[in-house]
Amino acid sequence: MSGVQSIERAFLILRVLAAGPAGVTELADRAELPKSTVYRLLGALESAQAVEQLEAGGVYSLGQGLTDLVGAAAWSHVLTSAARPYLWELTEQIGETSGVSQLDQGQILYLEHFETDDEIQVRSWTGARIDPHQVASGLVVLAGQSEEIVDQYLAGELKASTAQSITEPQIIRQRLEEIRADGFCWMFEEFDDQLNSVAAPVLNPTGETVAALHVHGPAYRFPGEENPEAIARLVRDAADRLAKQLT
Secondary structure, three states: OOHHHHHHHHHHHHHHHHOOOEOHHHHHHHHOOOHHHHHHHHHHHHHOOOEEEOOOOOOEEEOHHHHHHHHHHHHHHHHHHHHHHHHHHHHHHHOOEEEEEEEEOOEEEEEEEEOOOOOOOOOOOOOOEEOHHHOHHHHHHHHOOOHHHHHHHHOOOOOOOOOOOOOOHHHHHHHHHHHHHHOOEEEEOOOOOOEEEEEEEEEOOOOOEEEEEEEEEEOOOOOOOOOHHHHHHHHHHHHHHHHHHHO
């Protein structure tokens, strides 16, 4: 059986289980597949936590790993849809590209960007994943995590992107404290030699950081002659209003 065929059959099994728990024989009948094939695919899916067996020799159901994935995807869709008006507003107010991101598997995942009409554009990072310490969005999200998560992250490899990148754990910890106090973070050419950015956290009702809003632009014009703190307040205000909408 080819790899593509295995994937197709695995998804077929998942679709059957989406209707409710089932045993190997029932799955084979409903999917119209040999029992040996179903049994082998179930083993692989179980290892990936996509399915789980409620008891030895019993029926199978969709696994926690798959339901977590579906839940995360649904949340990302809700977050992206809710954030769009605020991204549009920020881009209109500030004149630079704005975006929304969240922490996903230890990295910052950029979900959406709203770009300016300016002829000189910074590339869109939608869909990109970046290590949190390298970008303003990442630092504001990291600042809202537990000490355990922060310690674990800072104990890993902290790569530098430019000569301005900060990779010393103690300095990063100090920046996280400043972010918690100020409610925003500026980065000047730390991820890219020609890019500046500012970000603010989106908090849930219990004070946990669930996402970040940011604005970025070419270093030669952003923030330019504008007051960086005034720009940061606009981003922070938009993030606070988005957070209220999400509750």
